[in-house]
Amino acid sequence: MMKEKVNRTRMVHVRLTHDEYQKLQQRFQKTTCRKFSEYLRHCLFDKPVTTTYRNTSLDDFMIEMSALKKELNHIGNNYNQAVKKLHTLWRIEEFRKWITMNERDKIILFVKIDAIEHHLKKMAEVWLR
Numbered sequence: 001m002m003k004e005k006v007n008r009t010r011m012v013h014v015r016l017t018h019d020e021y022q023k024l025q026q027r028f029q030k031t032t033c034r035k036f037s038e039y040l041r042h043c044l045f046d047k048p049v050t051t052t053y054r055n056t057s058l059d060d061f062m063i064e065m066s067a068l069k070k071e072l073n074h075i076g077n078n079y080n081q082a083v084k085k086l087h088t089l090w091r092i093e094e095f096r097k098w099i100t101m102n103e104r105d106k107i108i109l110f111v112k113i114d115a116i117e118h119h120l121k122k123m124a125e126v127w128l129r
Helices: 020-027 036-044 056-088 094-125
Strands: none
Touching: 020 036, 056 094
């Protein structure tokens, strides 16, 4: 359903000090209003103003997840290199070395996956309170 376009023809001029204007601008920046005039109309007519906030626990979670993602990407790159090497192997001795290295990378991968699951469970507990 589209909103009707309202033609606003009246203007109101208000003089503010620099500090008053800055305070209004700071409050406006924390809202979901697209325009400063929209925010002022909300304030003038006692309409609810939706504000945004930052969740620091989510910020910490995102930092940890990005670090884990970086490590998983490195492990994935190692796997890609290992598979390319597998296609070029023609001696059994080299294949045995590859299997040993692959097992080590697999263990590292599973440890990182467990760490991700642990952090996800912690975040779920915080959010479900």
